[in-house]
């Protein structure tokens with residue numbers, strides 16, 4: 001008889017773990033609290049029937065680059081990537097925008113002339129070695145590195161703060177603003193060491209692979225993973241929240257796509273005190289305030305280049321972006337937040353009918369903040385696209401508590417499964433194996449961390465298989 005496995009949660013990591021176990025021949029059942037699978041990689045008709053909005057993730061550089069997803073037949077199961085002519089754009093107050101193109105040369109040429117050479121010098125080695133870098137980082141901390149020189153070259157810049165890197169490498173305001181926007185993805189204080197790492201990787205991903213969206217919405221990634229999992233014989237039971245591990249049927253191994261505090265709730269009486277204490281000290285990061293809009297025309301950007309990109313970073317200069325992000329880390333609410341913005345229906349006509357557009361945006365806010373950011377976010381967009389506000393037909397707002405209610409992993413609105421820091425990047429505080437026999441964590445709280453790439457789930461499944469087969 002084959003061994004049985006249970007996976008709690010059907011986010012990208014839960015599904016990746018389930019596939020890893022099913023491929024190894026286990027009988028796998030996934031339990032999901034929500035009616036629809038996918039966790040924070042889901043789409044829904046939140047605003048209006050027939051209008052597809054992404055509930056969580058919208059833009060997928062890491063999914064497109066993921067070594068595990070690349071090994072799966074996801075295109076056979078309906079996943080189709082869409083790229084925009086420019087990868088992303090960053091509008092400025094002078095009415096222009098910095099555009100990032102697949103070509104490093106073309107990108108460098110729309111920075112201030114003084115920074116053209118520095119940009120090429122910084123990005124060429126990272127882009128040329130992107131596949132190696134992503135393999136190393138997605139398997140981090142795997143020691144020894146297979147490509148130590150490439151990693152050391154990356155590390156020299158990645159260990160800098162986002163602000164430090166922007167100021168050290170660039171003299172002009174355009175490159176500095178653009179790199180600050182990239183650095184904001186770290187969800188770290190932008191003066192802290194290693195807050196440049198995720199921005200550097202995202203910039204390299206832009207040149208190497210692009211930042212695509214799935215045709216039909218983020219749900220299509222989860223649907224393709226599910227279809228493949230089912231083809232391997234896997235089962236999914238939705239609308240079933242696991243409250244206590246003891247309620248589950250007998251199994252040989254259990255993987256939980258939840259954050260550490262949730263595991264504590266599900267198994268408190270069974271966990272040893274030292275693990276309980278470690279989890280109690282586990283820190284969650286800032287929250288997110290998210291808005292989906294339905295608008296009656298494309299966003300009227302002052303800088304027309306912005307209409308060529310799915311992703312737009314809205315926040316102006318480096319100084320403003322650093323101030324907004326650092327305020328959040330100090331527990332304050334920025335007056336002018338940095339807005340992560342996407343306009344998928346400009347490039348994917350399946351999202352809504354031709355007379356309307358769906359757009360998506362969020363900003364960081366302090367953990368569990370209940371301050372309504374709608375006016376501040378929309379004013380930031382209006383600043384670079386006068387007429388945006390009057391184009392709004394309808395909107396759906398999700399503050400941190402709404403996000404957590406929809407998906408219990410988003411504690412206090414934290415979309416990363418835990419706070420980010422230099423220490424945590426180097427020595428992850430939570431590993432796959434828990435002290436409970438054959439129980440593993442597989443969510444984005446485990447290495448290599450947040451983003452839709454499934455590598456936490458894949459690696460947790462490998463660790464679990466090694467453990468039960470030893």
Ligand SMILES: Cc1cc2nc3c(=O)[nH]c(=O)nc-3n(C[C@H](O)[C@H](O)[C@H](O)COP(=O)(O)OP(=O)(O)OC[C@H]3O[C@@H](n4cnc5c(N)ncnc54)[C@H](O)[C@@H]3O)c2cc1C
Pocket residue numbers: 008009010011012013014015031032033034037038039040041055056057058059060061062063240241242243257258262288290362403406407408409410415416417442443444445449450451452453456
């Ligand atoms: C607003 C937002 C925007 C984002 N933008 C991007 C982006 O553009 N690109 C990108 O790459 N990443 C983005 N992310 C991050 C990305 O979505 C997450 O890192 C990723 O989804 C984490 O996957 P996961 O499987 O670890 O957890 P999740 O996706 O959170 O899935 C966890 C699942 O477990 C279920 N669950 C939890 N507890 C239980 C229980 N007790 N019983 C049963 N089921 C349970 C939940 O309902 C959920 O379905 C975004 C996230 C959010 C919220």
